Amino acid sequence: xxxxxxxxxxxxxxxxxxxxxxxxxxxxxxxxxxxxxxxxxxxxxxxxxxxxxxxxxxxxxxxxxxxxxxxxxxxxxxxxxxxxxxxxxxxxxxxxxxxxxxxxxxxxxxxxxxxxxxxxxxxxxxxxxxxxxxxxxxxxxxxxxxxxxxxxxxxxxxxxxxxxxxxxxxxxxxxxxxxxxxxxxxxxxxxxxxxxxxxxxxxxxxxxxxxxxxxxxxxxxxxxxxxxxxxxxxxxxxxxxxxxxxxxxxxxxxxxxxxxxxxxxxxxxxxxxxxxxxxxxxxxxxxxxxxxxxxxxxxxxxxxxxxxxxxxxxxxxxxxxxxxxxxxxxxxxxxxxxxxxxxxxxxxxxxxxx
Numbered sequence: 147x148x149x150x151x152x153x154x155x156x157x158x159x160x161x162x163x164x165x166x167x168x169x170x171x172x173x174x175x176x177x178x179x180x181x182x183x184x185x186x187x188x189x190x191x192x193x194x195x196x197x198x199x200x201x202x203x204x205x206x207x208x209x210x211x212x213x214x215x216x217x218x219x220x221x222x223x224x225x226x227x228x229x230x231x232x233x234x235x236x237x238x239x240x241x242x243x244x245x246x247x248x249x250x251x252x253x254x255x256x257x258x259x260x261x262x263x264x265x266x267x268x269x270x271x272x273x274x275x276x277x278x279x280x281x282x283x284x285x286x287x288x289x290x291x292x293x294x295x296x297x298x299x300x301x302x303x304x305x306x307x308x309x310x311x312x313x314x315x316x317x318x319x320x321x322x323x324x325x326x327x328x329x330x331x332x333x334x335x336x337x338x339x340x341x342x343x344x345x346x347x348x349x350x351x352x353x354x355x356x357x358x359x360x361x362x363x364x365x366x367x368x369x370x371x372x373x374x375x376x377x378x379x380x381x382x383x384x385x386x387x388x389x390x391x392x393x394x395x396x397x398x399x400x401x402x403x404x405x406x407x408x409x410x411x412x413x414x415x416x417x418x419x420x421x422x423x424x425x426x427x428x429x430x431x432x433x434x435x436x437x438x439x440x441x442x443x444x445x446x447x448x449x450x451x452x453x454x455x456x457x458x459x460x461x462x463x464x465x466x467x468x469x470x471x472x473x474x475x476x477x478x479x480x481x482x483x484x485x486x487x488x489x490x491x492x493x494x495x496x497x498x499x500x
Contacts (some may be wrong), residue, residue: 147193148245150486151493152291155396156298158381159290160461160485161249163194164469166407166416168232170215171222176409178202179416181471188239190470191479193251194463195236199229201268210272212265215256216323232299235386237280239297247293247464251325253302262304270321274299277459287347287396289384292306300325323347323399331355334375336398338500349375349398349462356406359413365406366426370434372428376400376462377436377485386493393479399458400462409462420467424478427464431481435459436488456464 150159164187173256180187184195198216203209214221214231221227221378236248254265262416275287283297299322319394325348335350351372353365380387382394408414436459461482470476 147247147290147294150290150490152294153384153386153390154290154489154493155287155381155383156247156249156290156293156418157287157396157399157462158379158383158458159459160376160482161193161198161463162191162469162482163249163463163465164192165196165403165465165467166198166216167195168197168223168227169216169221170295171224171225171227173216174219175214175408175412175417176415177219179405179420179467181417181475183235183470185235185239186470188236188248191483192469193247194251194465195232196251196253196465197229197232198252198253198255200258201260201265202265203256206257207264207267207271210268211328212268213256213258217255218257218428219407229273236297237277240280240297244295247290247296247298249300251300251302263306265303266305266321284339285322285324287323287380287399289396299323300375302328303325324419325332327412328352347398350403352401352403354403354406356408356414356419358408358411359418362419362422365419367425369402369404369423369427370430372400372402373430373435373461373464375481376402378457379460380457381460381489383489383493400464403465403466405465405467416467417471421471424466424468427466428478428481429477431461431485435461435485454488457488458492459485 164180167184167187169178170180170183198214200213202211202213202408214229240246256261274283282293282296286299289492302320302325304326305321307358329335331354332350333353351368353368356365361443379397381397384390384393388394404427405416407416407418414456435453438455464482469479
């Protein structure tokens with residue numbers, strides 16, 4: 147991200163990410179979603195991490211340990227794995243690469259009795275506040291210059307409801323980009339995150355329930371439709387496409403989950419699904435993304451050249467399973483990064499690519 151201007155809103159960037167990023171350990175094949183660890187993911191361009199947590203102690207907030215989980219299951223057959231080493235990996239990466247930022251989505255899962263509010267206390271007390279300079283916890287989409295070297299919190303857990311004599315109506319603190327309205331199995335959802343600068347800050351495709359492998363074409367269609375939505379946006383960039391001192395707020399963050407599974411059908415386990423959906427997404431980005439058939443230069447009766455549609459041609463945040471597996475395992479990641487060409491062309495960013 148070093149060559150991307152500071153005034154670029156994060157929502158304008160094409161960002162590769164991973165779903166259940168922490169599930170690369172030896173585990174049940176229905177639980178394991180990743181082929182490589184978080185460090186390897188970051189080293190190869192992943193900048194969005196999806197982490198699921200369960201407090202080890204359900205009521206005592208003085209205990210900081212958080213299990214890594216996937217749904218009701220631990221992520222490893224060889225013993226519990228914890229959140230803190232994942233954070234240390236992220237901190238080390240950002241120290242070594244201070245031009246970068248990492249979006250980190252945190253969600254409570256697992257079979258413990260802890261509540262979202264309990265998780266919120268632990269995260270704030272033991273992880274975020276002691277390292278506040280390493281976190282971006284404002285409730286709206288940032289510009290890149292404000293978050294270099296930081297983790298951006300995308301919060302999928304509820305925080306403590308507070309009230310006081312001065313404010314008798316309970317309110318929720320605005321900590322992180324609020325994604326608690328996240329709908330399950332969404333094919334296309336727009337929802338607010340209580341940010342003062344935008345009524346709709348998140349645009350989501352996360353159709354995750356795959357009942358049978360014959361439904362894979364439907365899942366792929368949802369993914370490519372969301373890629374097309376992201377590509378059609380023309381982003382307000384201060385000083386380039388909107389006023390530098392009083393800019394139009396950033397467009398919504400587009401989140402596109404290529405992941406889907408069915409615990410009861412091994413042909414719908416994460417690895418099997420990813421090999422099909424990721425490949426289809428590669429073909430889309432290479433051959434159809436942001437292009438349309440046109441008559442320009444095609445001659446009489448000819449098929450014509452393919453031309454770009456309106457918009458910047460980005461992908462938004464594309465979240466994948468099983469990146470880095472085998473030859474070409476990082477191709478889709480690199481294709482997504484390459485889709486930053488369109489928006490960077492508006493701010494003289496061509497040299498970043500070449």
